[in-house]
Amino acid sequence: MSWIATHFNYVVVVILMMAGLFIVFSSGNLIKRMIGLALFQSSTALFYISFGKVSGGTAAITLDAQGAEGQALAAQLDPAYVAQFGVEGVVYSNPLPHVLILTAIVVGVATLAVGLAIAVRVRESYGTVESDEIDAVSRVAAEQAEPAP
Amino acid sequence: MNGGELLILLALTLPLFAAAMIYAVGRMPDVRETLTLVACIGLAIVAISIFVRVGQGDPPALTVAEPLPGLAIAFRVEPLGALFAVMASVLWGVNSLFSIGYMRGRREARQTRFYICFALAMFGVMGIAFAANLFTLFLFYEALTFVTYPLVTHAGTPAARRAGRVYLVTLVGASVLLFLPGIIGVQSMAGSTTFTPGGLLNGRVDAAAGSVLLLLLVFGAAKAALMPLHGWLPSAMVAPAPVSALLHAVAVVKAGVFAVLKVSAYIFGPDLISTLPAATWILWMAAGSIVIASLVALTKDDLKTRLAWSTVSQLAYVTSAAMLPMASGLVAGGLHMVFHAVAKITLFMCAGAIYVATGANRVSEIGGLGRRMPWVFVAFLAASFAIVGLPPMAAMWSKFLLITASFGSGEWFTAAALIASSLLSLVFLMPVAFRALFSPAGDGAGGEFVRPGGTPVTSLVALCVTAAACVVLFVAVEPLADYLAPIAAVSFMETAP
């Protein structure tokens, strides 16, 4: 199997991360930056989930290997493979990354909500959500605060 | 708590207590000044008892706290420190007497603050004198810098503030950049900073590391005003005369040379010093300082500034003494530290006395004044003799020992500088007294005193006492030298040529 096939997921993850980071760094619009941040954060989800996938596995909800579903799954796989990597006759994907990513997604939405809320307040206070314009307003204010020479 | 600990504690707390009391009674000048004098006498008694104890071979010691293992705030008195403490406390008393007349005569503002800072400065001096290790010494050394800052800027004028800034920047900067790194270096090489007879670092460092540490520590003690870190001293002369007298002749600059002597005697030790190339470099620089400062003093018309440059030169004597590759140099340095202090305080008090009486502060203004202020100028003449090193003044001995030690160790350059400087000081000091005493009539001779009655009596008494002390110490030099001998681990007979 060529490297690109075994690591395809990771390459995509990297591309998505770069896209997210690029938006965060390059955009001056606060809302757009939050969107980029969300993209960046969600790419870590893809990262974790990718290495938790087990070939031929199924979701980590315990099945009865003797049941219909279990039988159907086992039929697609080499019995030796199942014997080595299965748990009680069923091959599951790794549940741990799923748990971690559930947490990460929730953290992501929390960050998004707080970030957007701050952005809204910035708009109310400065009349804009563009970094350049905010900087300009701040600079003017700072100069006014200085006493006349 | 044994008697020794109690004595050290007393020596440290007495000035602090005095400062607090002075603050409390600040509104009653008479009480305030009486208190100061009482404190001076008390401190002098304590210092002398410590001095005696050390002489009897029972040096007091006290450990206050140990913030980190191996890093203690501790005190242990040795002969040099005891001598320094006695000298400072006695001169504090004399100077306080002088100050009373001067400050009242000049109607100076913020007198309470002045006395408080003086008391606090003595606290710093006592700590420096008794410190058992470099860390403790450093602590009080810095404290001394900060409590004397308000004294330097006492006048509150822009010039005073500028001088204060130079003072602070030079001293603190040198401490942080040179002295402290040096101390940390010692700690890391030796595992402690305790002053050890014979030298803490002796046998523990190689010549390169030792040289670096020596340079750091000697130049870090910028209060010793070794060129090129001398600039703060002349500029600090904007302070009132008592401040110059006590601090710039006794407490501050002497703390600097005292630190250099301690470092030389107890951190490096004469054996190590004699092997370090840096010691020789410092000797050369000190010799340069001696001559250059004397030359500069020649050009100054302002009396106090002239004296300040003379101090720069004289301090370099002590530094040279500490760096000589000969143990007897240390004794000479210790003696010179004391003798110079007595002489220089006299000179500064005379300058103050002249200023308070006539408002004159330039050499060119004092022609003929001697007729009207004979005591002042006789004292001035006596002290000038001491600075030059003429008999029957005590400073003759220390200078003599120093020159012989230089010859003995083959440092011809230093010896030459010492002789040259003596001749130069003859040129810049003698005319002052002569002009006042023997010039038939001068610019300042005719007019009235600025202050009716001339120099206040207390001030006059003070400067006469110290002038007399210059002579008395001439006789007492041998016991003193013997007292100091342990620091160099040699006896006076060996130091004698």
Next chain:
Amino acid sequence: MQLEALYVAQPALTAQAPILAIAVPLIGACAAALAPSGRAGWMISVVAAMVSAWMALAVAGEVMREGVILYQLGGFAPPAGIALRVDAMGALIALLIGAVGTLAAVFSGHSLAAEVRPEKHTLFQAGFLLAQAGMVGLVYTGDAFNAFVFLEVSSIGTYALVAAGERRDRRALPAAFNYLIMGTIGATFYVIGVGFLYGATGTLNMADMAARLGTLDQNAAVQAGFAFIVAGLGVKAAMFPLHGWLPGAYAHGPSLISLFLAATATKAAIYLMARFLFEVFPDGAAFGDMFLQWVLAPLGAAAVIVCSLQAVFARELRRMIAFSSVAQVGFIFLGFSLANASGLSAALFYMTAHGLMKAAMFMALGGLAISIGARRLEDFAGVAREAPWTAVAFGIGAASLVGTPLTMGFLAKWQIMEAALAGGRIWIFAVMAAGSVLTLVYVGRIIEVMFFREPAPGAPRAKESPVGVLVPLLILAGLSLWFGIDASLPQQLAQAGAASLFEVRP
């Protein structure tokens, strides 16, 4: 001061102390959010923070007696379950967080009234307690991913808390936004790094991870894990040049938050980084040492010099002190970069010292901010006359910052410099000395203005801080002094912590 003297052990409580130090402020935060009035919220906040600090003290005492403490959560042994793992180093930092948190909570009573709208007080207290709980959790946890969760617990609320400074200074809003972006990128980098390590080792427990990394050959994933974790935590710890968020957030946020963040937030992140550097990658041999010598040390030095200079030239007082914080982080990293027990111990001690001194300085400014809304340095002219106690407390903090003898800051600098000399790193020693002088310059500027300059005519006059501010303020300043004279408490913990890490790393 001996820990045992401070805390009388109560076995039943002591066993649960690590989790209670986290859970109590968490529940306190909920209670504060439900509180009927700002006053009630304040009282809840004080009590919860105090209990947390008390528990942290219990943990510290236990650690000194027993060594490392393990606390299994949910009754599952690691690596399956999450465990708290407290060593002396963590105990020290948690103690710092607890102490500063308690004093900050007391202080908040007056400062919030002046700086935040009354209807927001309860929420503000809740957010503050969450931040405290998050930081203690971050320090105590022995699980790499759990650390991320607590990193976020301590951060998400504080973004909004910083932004709440807008009432006084609207620049708080963009500063908070910037903080949020940078903080989130940092946390996400950390997660990516943990992902790599998890991918390489299959575990999230830090001790287990360390054991498994020891058996692995160096590969790209492990190295990247290391790099991303350090970079991510570097953002949180304001490691130069990733510190861009810090000056704004500290300078424009409400006093309470500036004070608390400055004293603790960067410390918690630095602590976590230290655990990765010295515990999880115990002999990341070539890689780890190369990083310490060629990356961390130069960055630390650059922070010391550049940010001290920025502080020298800053015009706003709080900004000056914020830049100073970045520079101080540089000092701490210089201590780390020595890569030996004495360097790490010194750096830990420095962290504690810096936490206490910065808390005192920011709290003093907060106390002054109640009466004058000043920002520029000149506006503070002569405050020593109007508010002597506050100014003195600020001065003590500043003295400790400079490294004046008899303050904790002196011993901290002393230790790092001594360790640098002992390790033969003369250049680090020289940078420290130069940094100290620069510190002296800007602190001198501040002190000169505050103590020796006359107030400008017509300028608003400062008032002495109310008692509710003065008490915690003077305690903080007093701690800086006390530990400058008897440093045994922090020193014991720092040394024990450093020693325990370097036992595994000959």
Next chain:
Amino acid sequence: MTAPVLEASFALNVALLLMLVVLAAAVVWTRSLLAAILLMSVYSLVSATWLMVMDAPDVAFTEAVVGAGISTIVALGAILLTRGEAVRVSWKRQVVPGLLAGLVGGLLIYAMSGLPDFGDPASPANSHVGRAYLETAKRDIGAPNVVTAVLGSYRGFDTLGETVVILAACIGVALMLGFGPRATLAPPAGAPGDHHVVLRVTAKMLVPLIILFALYVQFHGDLGAGGGFQAGVIAAVAIILHALVFGLRETTAAIPPQAARAVAALGVVVYAGVGIVCIVNGGGFLDYDHLLTPQIEAMIPAGLLGDPDKPHHWGQYFGILAIELGVLMTVSATMITIFYGFAGRTIDAIAAELRR
């Protein structure tokens, strides 16, 4: 032993990932924020589909409700209150960010080569702790859904932290945006909601159904995909739908903002309280096996909890149930609070702020 990689699901994996790349590129490209938000919504749905392919139904569920659902609503609310278009950024300003992103990307690509192959069942990640959960979950916890077992019990402390993060977001948004002046304003005359009878009737029918579904998701969590997070968001969606159709005033009358905030805090109290109860009963924090003391078990009529002789996990069961309840409370109340915050903000409020 090589695993069957190029199966149908792998092709699906590749296709979906490529779609994600295209969507991300479009987000980078567009200047319209509305378009970007909608694209992100689509992105979330696609990635939810991909997560199903990756055998992560719980995550897929969450991504769908959170990413495509609530995040989109919040972001739309934000652009309504700010502006809908980003200013064009000159290419010069994009060089440095591009280089930075490229640098990180390059490091990542280099590092990824050190990771095990995709789908490798023997990789460290899939063989150490992750596999241990699969083997022990049934014995220790008894819940069929291993993700729920890990989430609720093995790593229950993480989940507590996560719930607290949600609460922190609630507090943060409430601090920033308050509860919305609009909530107290009378609706403008002739508000559109009044005329859409069909909409109102449908909504009225939908709201209870959605809530019912939320409860199903909640209680089904230990059997299949689902749990407190997903259920909480779904429940919040019901409330949000109500607000959209009937107006914020009506909704806040039914569920006052203060009540929502209180529920969010109480959720964490419930969660942490379970942990404290475990401590009081002599266990460790969140050690659900100590949730039911022998005394309590004795009080429950025999047989109600099944055969007492068989190994049972009622402590774990009740524990997970209780903490999921806490999660549900916090998540739903927080989502509602966030919605109130954004929806309650008006242009009038903006004007008032600017005047102030």
